[in-house]
Amino acid sequence: MEMASHVKSIDRNHLLEAGLEGFYGQSTPQKKRLNPSLDIGTDFIANNQIPGIDFATVHSYPDQWLSSSSEQYQLSFLNNWLDAHIRDARIILRKPILLAEFGKSWKDPGFNTYQRDQLFNIVYNKIYWSAKTGGPASGGLFWQLLARGMESFRDGYEIILSERSSTANVIAQQSHKLDQIRKIFTRRRNVQRWKRARAKRRGGWHGLWKRVYSLSDEWFVPPGDYGLGAVIGPSIPQTTLQALLGHACFATSSDRNMVSTIRAHNLRKLCTVPNIAFIGNKDILVSQTTSINSFRKQHVPNAINMLELNSLLKNLVKTGDLHEARQMFDVMPQRDEISWTIIISGYVRAMKSSEALLLFSKMWVSPGLSMDPFCLSIALKACALEFNLNYGELLHGYLVKSGFINSVFVGSALLDMYAKFGKIELGIKVFDEMPIKSVVSWTAIITGLVHGGYYKKGLVYLSEMRKSGVEYDSYTLAIVLKACACLGALNFGREIHTHTVKRGFNDTSYVANSLSTMYNKCGKLDYGLRLFDKMNTRDVVSWTSIITTYVQMREDVNAIEAFTRMQEAGVSPNEFTFAAVIASCSGLVRISWGEQLHAHVLRIGLADTLSVANSLMTMYSKCGQISSAAMVFHGMSRRDTISWSTIIAVYSQGGYGEEAFEHLSWMRKEGPKPTQFAFASVLSVCGNMAILEQGRQLHAHILSIGLEQEEMIQSALVNMYSKCGCIKDAEKVYNEAENYNIVTWTAMINGYADHGYIHETINLFKMLSKVGLKPDSVTFIGLLTACSHAGLADLGFHYFNLMSSEYQIRPSKEHYGCMIDLLCRAGRLTEAEEMIKSMPCHRDDVVWSTLLRACRVQGNVDCGERAAEKLLEMDPNCAGTHITLANIYSAKGKWREAADVRKMMRTKGVMKEPGWSWIKVKDRVSAFVAGERSYPEGEEIYGMLDLLASRVDISVQELGSLLDLED
The missing domain is CATH 3.20.20.80 (Glycosidases)
Structure with a gap:
C-alpha cells in the first residue's frame, strides 16, 4: 500500500x-x-x-x-x-x-x-x-x-x-481477433464523442431559439383567435431578429443544411414570418405562413410537408446511412405510418431485426397511427430474422382478427416466416387459406418447401402454380432448380432450363448459377462448365460454383487456376469461395498453398467463419499437420456440428485415438448433440486400435439415442466389429438394418474379405442386384481384396473388368493396388510389374512396396532391384526399402551386394525405427518398444520370450537379429 x-x-x-x-x-x-x-x-x-x-x-x-x-x-x-x-x-x-x-x-x-x-x-x-x-x-x-x-x-x-510456427499462428490469429474488437470499440467511442459534440451544439441552438422568442415577445402582442400579432413598436432592430432567426434555423438543420433565404416581410403589417427555406438532400420549402407565436411553441415549422420529410428519410435509408436516418427520425416533429415503415424496413434490410421489432412495438402503442399491410409484412420478416416465433404468432392472431390476413403481402410474409421457422405445415395452411395467390405467394411456399427438404412437394406446387395460371418469375425458377439439384432430377431440371431460355431468364446471374449447380449435382459437370463459359456476367456465386465443381471432379489444379482468374477479374471471394479453394489444396496435399490461404483469410477477417475454419481443419489433417488442425479448432469463437465432427475425424484418421475420445466426450458435455459422423469417427478408432470394450459402450450409447439405423453408424459398427475379430457381431448389425443401403452392404463385404470368407463375400456381392442396389468403387475394393487373399487371380480379373464394363466405374489406384497384390500373391511378378507401368493413375510407393515384398518372398532379384530403384527415387531415406533389398540379396547368397546396401544406409544415416506395440491389461494400456527393458514389466516380457524361444530351439538374441532384418 x-x-x-x-x-x-x-x-x-x-x-x-x-x-x-x-x-x-x-x-x-x-x-x-x-x-x-x-x-x-x-x-x-x-x-x-x-x-x-x-x-x-x-x-x-x-x-x-x-x-x-x-x-x-x-x-x-x-x-x-x-x-x-x-x-x-x-x-x-x-x-x-x-x-x-x-x-x-x-x-x-x-x-x-x-x-x-x-x-x-x-x-x-x-x-x-x-x-x-x-x-x-x-x-x-x-x-x-x-x-x-x-x-x-x-x-x-x-x-x-x-x-514455433504453430504458436506464432495462434498469437497472430488471436491478436487479429482482439484488434477487431479494438476497432469496434474505437468506432463506438468516436460515435459517442460525436454525439456529445452534437448535443452541445444543439444546446446552443436551443438558446438561440429562446433568444428569438424573447425578441418576438417585444415585437408582438398575441392578438386573439387568428394568431396575428398587433404591433406595439419595435425596441430591437429588425435585422437583429432576422439574423437570430436565421442562425437558429441553421443550427436546427444539423449544421449541414444551409438557410438559403430568410425574408421578413413588413412585420408591422403582416405580423408573420413567411418563406423559411432549408436546403439538404432536397429543398424543403415552407410556403405556408406561420405566426411567430406558433413557430415558438413547436420549435420547428409545423407546416413542413410530411411527404418531403419521408422522402428525405427514405433516401437516407436507401443509401445505407441508417444511423443518420434514425437521428432524423427521432427529431421529426411528426411521424406518420410511412415514416415508421421506412425506418423499420431499414433496420430489417440491415439485418437488425431486434431493433426493428422494438420500433414496431413503439409504433403499435403510438396514438393516431393505424397499421397497413406493408408495415405488417415488414414486421413478420423481422420476426423470421430474429427467430421470434412468439411475436410472430401474436401478429398472426392480430392479422386474423383484423382481416389483414387476406392481404397478399401479409399472407406471403406470414407463410415465409413459418417456413423459416421450420413450421412448414402452418405455412401450407396459411397458403391454402389465402383468397388471392400472387407469384410472390407461390414462390414463398415453394421456397419454404425446398429449404425445408420437401423437394418433391416443392415441384408439385410448381405444377399447381402452372395450372392456376400464375406466371412464374426468375426467383421461382431458381429455387425449383435447387430442388432438382438436391433430388438429382436431371430431366425435370432440363425442362426448367428450357423455360428459362424461352422467358429470357437464363442471362440472369442467379438463374445461371442455379442451372450450373443443378447440372453439377446431377453429375453433368461438363454442362455446368459450359454454362459458366457462356455467362455474360460472373459474380462471386458463379466463380464459387465453378471452383466447387472442379473440386468435386477432383480437378484441383483447375480449381486453383479458376480462383486465380476470379481475382484477376476483380471479383472478391467470399467465405465459401475460400472454403472450396482450401479443399482443393487438401486434394493436392499442398500445405504451402493452404498456409498462404490461411494467412490471407486471417488478414481479411474470414478465418473464424465456420465454412473456412472447417475446411482449414480438413486441409491440415490431409497434409499431416494434426496440431495445426487442432489449433484452428481451438481458436474458433463458435463451432457447429461439422466443426466437432471434423476435429474428431482428424484425430481418428491421424491415429490419435485418445484425443478423439476426449473430444467426443467434450462435445457431449459442452457442444451440440453429437452426430452420426462424430460417432462413426470414434468407432473407427475402436476398430483400428482393436479396443472392443469401448466400441461396445459406444454401440450401447448409440442404441439409447436412436441412431442405430443411420447408414454411416451401421457401416461403422460393422467395420469396428470386423476389425476387432467379432465377425458374428458384425453380421448381427448388418442383419438388423431396416433398410438396404450400399454403405452397410459394402462394409459387410469388406468384413468378410478381411476375414478370408471368400464364398460369403461373393454371395453377398451377387445379392446386390437382386435387392436393387448398385455397387460402388469401395464395394469392388472389398471384392478384389477377397480374391487376393484367396489366391483367385482369374476371378479377380473378372471382377476388375466387370467394374468398368458393366458399372462404368473407372479403376482408381486402390483398385490397381488390389490387383497388383493379387498378382504378387499368385507369383506373377512380371505381370504385376507391367500393370504398375501401365497404370493410368499416379503410381505411389504402395504398389512398388507390394512388388518389392513379393520379390523377397519369390527370390526375384532383378525385379526386386527395379522396384527398390523406383522406391528410392521417391524416398531415398526409406529404411524399409534398404532392409528388404538387403534381405533379397542375402537370401540369394549375394553377401557383397547386401553389405553394400548396409553401408549405403550408414552413409546416409538411415536407421530402422524400433518396433513397438501395446497391450491392455485390467483397463490399462501399456506400450513397449523392441529391445527396451527399462519399463517395469520388461524382465517379465523377455522371460516369456525366452520360454517361447526355447520351444522353437532359438535364442532370444537370434530372434532379435532376425526381427531386426524385417522391414
Whole structure:
C-alpha cells in the first residue's frame, strides 16, 4: 500500500498492478476451494482492493500447480480459474484484470506444442469474449516470448516464434481477433464523442431559439383567435431578429443544411414570418405562413410537408446511412405510418431485426397511427430474422382478427416466416387459406418447401402454380432448380432450363448459377462448365460454383487456376469461395498453398467463419499437420456440428485415438448433440486400435439415442466389429438394418474379405442386384481384396473388368493396388510389374512396396532391384526399402551386394525405427518398444520370450537379429 501511494504521489497517471498469482485468501474463504493445493499467503481480493492498484492480475501455470494431474484436468482447472477471476474483477473489484502470466513448460513430461497452443487458445478466448462483451479482461502476457539469440531463464516456458510456427499462428490469429474488437470499440467511442459534440451544439441552438422568442415577445402582442400579432413598436432592430432567426434555423438543420433565404416581410403589417427555406438532400420549402407565436411553441415549422420529410428519410435509408436516418427520425416533429415503415424496413434490410421489432412495438402503442399491410409484412420478416416465433404468432392472431390476413403481402410474409421457422405445415395452411395467390405467394411456399427438404412437394406446387395460371418469375425458377439439384432430377431440371431460355431468364446471374449447380449435382459437370463459359456476367456465386465443381471432379489444379482468374477479374471471394479453394489444396496435399490461404483469410477477417475454419481443419489433417488442425479448432469463437465432427475425424484418421475420445466426450458435455459422423469417427478408432470394450459402450450409447439405423453408424459398427475379430457381431448389425443401403452392404463385404470368407463375400456381392442396389468403387475394393487373399487371380480379373464394363466405374489406384497384390500373391511378378507401368493413375510407393515384398518372398532379384530403384527415387531415406533389398540379396547368397546396401544406409544415416506395440491389461494400456527393458514389466516380457524361444530351439538374441532384418 505504501509503495502504491508513493508511486502515485510521483506520477498520478502511472498505472499499477500487484503482479501476484491470484490465489484466494482469508478475505474470501469460500473461494479458497478454487486454489490449487498451494498456499503462499496472498489474497487476490484484498491485494487488489488496495488504493492505487489500477489492474488486478492473475497468473496461470496449471502444469506447475497440478503436475500430477492429467492434461484434461489441468485445462478444466484453467477454465474455472480464469472464469472466477474475471467474474470477481467485474463484480467485486470493479476494475480491469490482466492475465499477466501463463504458459506451459517444454520440460513437462510428454510435452508437445499442441498442448501449449491449446492452453494459449483457452486464455486468449477468455480475453476475447470478455472484450467482446465489455468485460474486465484487458489483455494477457504469456511467459516468455523471445527472439532467437536472446537470453532466457531456461525454465521451459520460453518461446522463440521462429521455431514455433504453430504458436506464432495462434498469437497472430488471436491478436487479429482482439484488434477487431479494438476497432469496434474505437468506432463506438468516436460515435459517442460525436454525439456529445452534437448535443452541445444543439444546446446552443436551443438558446438561440429562446433568444428569438424573447425578441418576438417585444415585437408582438398575441392578438386573439387568428394568431396575428398587433404591433406595439419595435425596441430591437429588425435585422437583429432576422439574423437570430436565421442562425437558429441553421443550427436546427444539423449544421449541414444551409438557410438559403430568410425574408421578413413588413412585420408591422403582416405580423408573420413567411418563406423559411432549408436546403439538404432536397429543398424543403415552407410556403405556408406561420405566426411567430406558433413557430415558438413547436420549435420547428409545423407546416413542413410530411411527404418531403419521408422522402428525405427514405433516401437516407436507401443509401445505407441508417444511423443518420434514425437521428432524423427521432427529431421529426411528426411521424406518420410511412415514416415508421421506412425506418423499420431499414433496420430489417440491415439485418437488425431486434431493433426493428422494438420500433414496431413503439409504433403499435403510438396514438393516431393505424397499421397497413406493408408495415405488417415488414414486421413478420423481422420476426423470421430474429427467430421470434412468439411475436410472430401474436401478429398472426392480430392479422386474423383484423382481416389483414387476406392481404397478399401479409399472407406471403406470414407463410415465409413459418417456413423459416421450420413450421412448414402452418405455412401450407396459411397458403391454402389465402383468397388471392400472387407469384410472390407461390414462390414463398415453394421456397419454404425446398429449404425445408420437401423437394418433391416443392415441384408439385410448381405444377399447381402452372395450372392456376400464375406466371412464374426468375426467383421461382431458381429455387425449383435447387430442388432438382438436391433430388438429382436431371430431366425435370432440363425442362426448367428450357423455360428459362424461352422467358429470357437464363442471362440472369442467379438463374445461371442455379442451372450450373443443378447440372453439377446431377453429375453433368461438363454442362455446368459450359454454362459458366457462356455467362455474360460472373459474380462471386458463379466463380464459387465453378471452383466447387472442379473440386468435386477432383480437378484441383483447375480449381486453383479458376480462383486465380476470379481475382484477376476483380471479383472478391467470399467465405465459401475460400472454403472450396482450401479443399482443393487438401486434394493436392499442398500445405504451402493452404498456409498462404490461411494467412490471407486471417488478414481479411474470414478465418473464424465456420465454412473456412472447417475446411482449414480438413486441409491440415490431409497434409499431416494434426496440431495445426487442432489449433484452428481451438481458436474458433463458435463451432457447429461439422466443426466437432471434423476435429474428431482428424484425430481418428491421424491415429490419435485418445484425443478423439476426449473430444467426443467434450462435445457431449459442452457442444451440440453429437452426430452420426462424430460417432462413426470414434468407432473407427475402436476398430483400428482393436479396443472392443469401448466400441461396445459406444454401440450401447448409440442404441439409447436412436441412431442405430443411420447408414454411416451401421457401416461403422460393422467395420469396428470386423476389425476387432467379432465377425458374428458384425453380421448381427448388418442383419438388423431396416433398410438396404450400399454403405452397410459394402462394409459387410469388406468384413468378410478381411476375414478370408471368400464364398460369403461373393454371395453377398451377387445379392446386390437382386435387392436393387448398385455397387460402388469401395464395394469392388472389398471384392478384389477377397480374391487376393484367396489366391483367385482369374476371378479377380473378372471382377476388375466387370467394374468398368458393366458399372462404368473407372479403376482408381486402390483398385490397381488390389490387383497388383493379387498378382504378387499368385507369383506373377512380371505381370504385376507391367500393370504398375501401365497404370493410368499416379503410381505411389504402395504398389512398388507390394512388388518389392513379393520379390523377397519369390527370390526375384532383378525385379526386386527395379522396384527398390523406383522406391528410392521417391524416398531415398526409406529404411524399409534398404532392409528388404538387403534381405533379397542375402537370401540369394549375394553377401557383397547386401553389405553394400548396409553401408549405403550408414552413409546416409538411415536407421530402422524400433518396433513397438501395446497391450491392455485390467483397463490399462501399456506400450513397449523392441529391445527396451527399462519399463517395469520388461524382465517379465523377455522371460516369456525366452520360454517361447526355447520351444522353437532359438535364442532370444537370434530372434532379435532376425526381427531386426524385417522391414
